[in-house]
Amino acid sequence: MSDLLERLRGVVGAAHLLVDGDLGTWEVDWRKRWRGRALAVARPGSTAEVAQVVRLCAEHGTAIVPQGGNTGLVGGSVPDDSGRQLVLSLARLDRVRGLDAANMTLTLEAGCVLQRAQQAAADAGLLLALSLGAEGSCTIGGNLATNAGGTQVLRYGNAREQCLGLEVVTAAGEVWDGLTGLRKDNTGYDLRDLMIGSEGTLGIITAATMKLHPLPAAQLTALAACSDLSGCVALLELARQQLGASLTGFEVMGAPALALVAKHFPQLPRPLPDAAWTVLLECADAHSEVQARAAVEALLQSALERGHIGDAVLAESGAQSRALWHVRESIPLAQSLEGPNIKHDIALPVSAIAGFVARTDAALQAAFPGSRVINFGHLGDGNLHYNLQAAPGLQAQAFLDEHEASVNRIVYDAVVACNGSISAEHGIGALKRDELLERKSPVALAMMKAIKRALDPHGTLNPGRVLPG
């Protein structure tokens, strides 16, 4: 091993091969659910160095765990506890390689923090339309490796749809330069989309060319109160018809989720406090704020007349709009402050959501009386964060230890019965690997395993994540 470390040091430099001292930053995940022990942390400074590191590890049969901002929620970016896996941090590959305004593309390295990438686009008067809670620390490479979602998927798609080209280091340590800025390219198999979402198990993304969009002239945020989830779905359908592509966000928040925010962040505004469900919708307009405002007002008016919603407010300024989003984004943090909870990141056909929630809420209440479903998410994409908090008074951690598997069974059985997904945007990582093995179609699993063997025959890339190692 010391031979490998010596050679790695020769590649990345002594300052960038971390072996001693506190490696906690790289060994523990964001939720602090996964604590591993790394052989070392290598921080290469270029694609060529990444390739050399991978080749050396391949020679030594040493497993590699690629890591970006380490903000994942499924334990995909931290080492196991064997002390034999190398963490390969992409953090130093953080250059913006170029912005092509006429082609509306941005080429940048994997370690670029998402917010910096958004700013680079904005500086050129353009929009990088990927936005999520962790954007201040997550990186483009991680966003693509996990096919991140976020709050604008409804209009712009997941990270996959935002990406035109990739540069990837293969398991053999070769560099594939697929950094094209083309909207159309039918020259062979779709390696780009295969790499995206493969969580570092098929190759290591070192750079990407991302699509940019025109900055909208105006952006408006509204809240609407619904007495049931069917009302939210009806509002969504109406919003799609009336706003078309101007509808850029459609979030839903259940009353218990907003109650937690009110409890832990009493200083935040509480618009429409009595609603069973609150919709946050966002409208962007290419032309003018006046036009956007008229369109949203007309939408809310027709939704009121049809009885889909009971009340609504429209933010009067950018500051008000940000305040409404801040409430939405505070839900996960309020949940953490309330104590450990069982998280789900599920997707369903929009048409199945109201029925799913009614049935599953009831099944969970029957099995765990007093437990609280903290339900919120991206209704426009059919994506709910359907989380369970133990009944007040119970020891939350003890509840988790005892019941997590049973809770998951109830929720995931119901998801699968609706032809839904047990991981909409967070990925599989280590957390959901066994669940995937149990629930994914055996034909699909067999294809996945065959592809893994084909592209990583020695199984050194992030082993044990997505598929068994």
Next chain:
Amino acid sequence: MSDLLERLRGVVGAAHLLVDGDLGTWEVDWRKRWRGRALAVARPGSTAEVAQVVRLCAEHGTAIVPQGGNTGLVGGSVPDDSGRQLVLSLARLDRVRGLDAANMTLTLEAGCVLQRAQQAAADAGLLLALSLGAEGSCTIGGNLATNAGGTQVLRYGNAREQCLGLEVVTAAGEVWDGLTGLRKDNTGYDLRDLMIGSEGTLGIITAATMKLHPLPAAQLTALAACSDLSGCVALLELARQQLGASLTGFEVMGAPALALVAKHFPQLPRPLPDAAWTVLLECADAHSEVQARAAVEALLQSALERGHIGDAVLAESGAQSRALWHVRESIPLAQSLEGPNIKHDIALPVSAIAGFVARTDAALQAAFPGSRVINFGHLGDGNLHYNLQAAPGLQAQAFLDEHEASVNRIVYDAVVACNGSISAEHGIGALKRDELLERKSPVALAMMKAIKRALDPHGTLNPGRVLPG
């Protein structure tokens, strides 16, 4: 062989296993460049029958050529001349399995003709946003197998971006049911996008779930005259800024292309006859025709003021709009009537197009004086059909036979120098296979071959297409 045919007959029924008589419909491609000889044509009536046919062929080591509407342009859907390949026609799998209006999805079988699928969506007041010249006879399965493009990619993406889920028969004759209608699903590798665009070499698509969109309230078509290609690109940039997502089409037509239309279809309108370049742009609006018209008029006005365009017309009715599109769509037919020509389907970064065309036009003129570049295509996607017609007076077929390889070399060298694609939307098939081998990154080719071996280890699915058999 007669044993295999007997057993195939048992699966699909005698009426649907064609062995005698004229199989020309299935053995010759649309351009009549590829004429093969099939062992037989099997026309299964269900996914289960497709799977049985594939299993029987796997047992016998018989190669399968899947075929949809047989409208491809690269020889991917007709058998070779060995008389040993089975054509598997998906034409009888033509059911619409279901439309979910609230989820905005349409599930249908591979053999559905695109126009019928569009109609099924329109009947529900929704839009299937895939549209191309061959829509009256091409099928959804073929559209997905080749990742078809078309005239609305700018706004809605290629066939890939329109598809949420697939049902696929694997090389081993198993059925993968991946027919989800989910906008987000991060449960493992992206098998869907790997199958899409693989031209039947990794699996046989038997059904798909497609995204639908709201029908726009209004659709407007305009023509604009530009004196050079840079003006067209500047207009595109302005149109994106001012129209945002309402810009649904942006086509460009060079004067020689429109001259051919005028020659062979003198009855068609000739708006803006003196322009070196004519742009056809389309704008869809969710709200109203009045709003769309105002937006397009404002756009054309600012483009005139900035000198990007010299003149413009805006269609006053749906009939006028269709007439303008009809001119655009008549270019390929006018080319055929003019005689054999050398077709290219290239993509470039939009920012590189004007320079590419100037340099490559000059290089072709120098090498083949008097030859005519018939240049038109989807400028909004950076996709040009950059075709060459022999100089008037030359024997077109003789010119092709003698010079096609040299012409391709000039064009493709220039494309690759701009980081472009030698097949934007038509695919590789048999026609561009050797070109791909020569020009694709060796690292990417090695990954493609590994994937082919992994998913079709005996090489029975459409062998010799995309990759060597």
